[in-house]
Amino acid sequence: MDQMTIKDIARMCGVGVSTVSRAINNHPDINEETKAMIMKVIKDSDYVPNNSARNLKRSDAKAIAVLVKGITNPFFSSMIKIMEEEIQKKKYTLVLHHIEPYEDEVDVAFTLIKEKRLRGIVFLGGFFTQTEEKLSKLQVPFILSTIGGIPETINKKTYSSVSVDDVKEGYRAVDFLCKNGHKKIATITTPKSDQSIGKLRLEGYYKALTDHHIDINPNLICTMKGNLEEYSMQNGYEVTRELLESKEEFTAIFAISDLLAIGACKALLDAGKRIPEDYSVIGFDGIEMGRFYNPSITTIKQPVDEMAMETIRILFDVIKQNTKHRHKIFPGELVLRQSTKSIK
Amino acid sequence: MDQMTIKDIARMCGVGVSTVSRAINNHPDINEETKAMIMKVIKDSDYVPNNSARNLKRSDAKAIAVLVKGITNPFFSSMIKIMEEEIQKKKYTLVLHHIEPYEDEVDVAFTLIKEKRLRGIVFLGGFFTQTEEKLSKLQVPFILSTIGGIPETINKKTYSSVSVDDVKEGYRAVDFLCKNGHKKIATITTPKSDQSIGKLRLEGYYKALTDHHIDINPNLICTMKGNLEEYSMQNGYEVTRELLESKEEFTAIFAISDLLAIGACKALLDAGKRIPEDYSVIGFDGIEMGRFYNPSITTIKQPVDEMAMETIRILFDVIKQNTKHRHKIFPGELVLRQSTKSIK
DNA sequence: TTGTATGCGTTATCAC
DNA sequence: GTGATAACGCATACAA
Secondary structure, three states: OOOOOOHEEEEHHOOOHHHHOOOOOOOOOOOOHHHHHHHHHHHHOOOOOOOHHHHHHHHOOOOEEEEEOOOOOOOHHHHHHHHHHHHHOOOOOEEEEEOOOOOOHHHHHHHHHHHHHOEEEEEEEEOOOOOOHHHHHHOOOOEEEEEOOOOOOOOOOHOOOEEEEEEEHHHHHHHHHHHHOOEEEEEEEEEOOOHHHHHHHHHHHHHHHHHHOOOOOOHHHOOOOOOOOOOOOOHHHHHHHHHOOOOOOOOEEEEOOOOHHHHHHHHHHHOOOOOOOEEEEEEEOOOOOHHHOOOOOEEOOOOOHHHHHHHHHHHHHHHOOOOOOOOEEOOOOEEEOOOOOOOO | OOOOOOHHHHHHOOOOHHHHHHHHHHOOOOHHHHHHHHHHHHHOEEEEEEHHHHHHHHOOOOOOEEEEEEOOHHHHHHHHHHEEEEEEEEEEEEEEOOOEEEEEEEHHHHHHHHHHHHOOOEEEEEOOOOOHHHHHOOOEEEEEEOOOOOOOOOHHOOOOOOEEEEEHHHHHHHHHHHHHHOOOOOEEEEOOOOOOOOHHHHHHHHHHHHHHOOOHHHHHHHHHHHHHHHHHHHHHHHHHHHHHOOOOOOOOOEEEOHHHHHHHHHHHHHHHOOOOOOOOEEEEOOOOOHHHHHHHHHHEEOHHHHHHHHHHHHHHHHHOOOOOOOEEEEOOOEOOOOOOOOOO
């Protein structure tokens, strides 16, 4: 028998289809014995209910979409992995979707909601400049995970979020450098037009320098190159190469992601510089690679695992118990490694 | 209007549902004008057809599943990204599924086929020890991508594959080391029980040593640790640390993946050794990280992009034109970088 | 070229 | 506690 249906099972068991359906879906009003019998037959016949039909009937699929900008970043990979596990635990399906840089994540979400009848959406990464009006049309609960820079104009009651305090953590990184005697600190960040985490972490950079009475040198604020992949090692490499060529003096670099930091290190090393003897480099995220790099990368670590799990937990709370939206902020952690040194 | 259906569109256009359906699905026998009119109405109303209903009718979803063992490996991430693009181009959906190490990929495939009515399956990575009998029950065309070690007992007409010649490429790596004067060459590979690429690349290792009249030293054949994630940096690190502690002499390491190679490098560096002055290290895969590591990692590069695209191309050929299964073998490429040196 | 009617496999609403 | 039956939204055979 090629494709079994619920009818086949019903016939094999000598019962009606609705009884089989009840057995499958753990309905209360069914005789335990007949249920057991049915379940056994199902097991022996390797029958699997057709998801399309279920979803059609139920009018919504048990599916959560995760929309990612920038999947190649290992920081997201590990989050996605954990989210998938959690979603599977709830017997839901994870629909993974990449958003190209030029695409509008909410437009994609709209289409996906209608196509797949989603129950919830996770927006992962990318920047998030949307209007309240457009977001309010999103009929499905959604959560912004590790996304900073959400405009204040958007009503916080309409969505959940999980993130670190990017201003504070950016401050933490640069403050650390300052306390170690660095005064000429370069940063690699997003272009000004970007309202995302880059802007917030840069704000932390400003604040820290100001608190330490250090003047801002605009020539040390480097932005990623638009023609290269964002947050990539290659981007960090090129930006740092140009910075070195500019002859602008500096003793440390704060890169807003570990991948950028690694690219920066490689550029410094290729130029014959030593880390941390000549330059200190600090990153952001806490990806595994940073531990194994040579030198290992000092960084602000985000608690990925907990953040991913909390993301799904909040989302399901909102979906199932219809609770209010929540906004959880995790603390980052300064992980001291080999790429930084005190120059006091 | 909350959820539009094809009926709503039909009513709005003053036509029957089948006409709308024809317009949506590019059917030939429809008046171009009415079609244009319908499409305009659809566009204005942001109606999106319900996928579940379509799939139910069509009795198979336009979906391809990609089953991955080891998603955290960046080597797979980039392949998946390209595959998704290609699959989307064909207007199909990509269903991504991770296989845990203890799971049987074919069992998972069975369930998925019935649940989702898949049109095709890509098995990505992992090892593949299956019986002909079980595989023949897989009703859907499938392709093994970058998977070596497929038993000869399985009829090659029942599946497609895309890979490199792992024996040959393993040989290429070790032969290169030998030609550069290395005689005591360690390798980090999979445990013996594993019939996968690890075994094949190890075979290449044996062959190369034999051809260069070098005796095999079993103490230099290191296997990944079972309690750590396979192919991970951490694993490479621990294995290399133990190798160093064993005091067994060697001058080079051939790691069967770049991540293992990076872990190995870090262990050597942490032990105060220099690369490549004291030890040469060569990896396998050609991931981007290898370029940026310090030192950059000499490796056997697999042409990921082409392999991913070819995977999807072959799969769709088999699905759509019902062509015969194909087996494509790509050549690897030795990428010479900083982590190896001649000691002649 | 177009509209009507049927069924895809499932769940929910009834009767029994 | 159980079984028939009507939807769910769409594609398609068939009639017009």
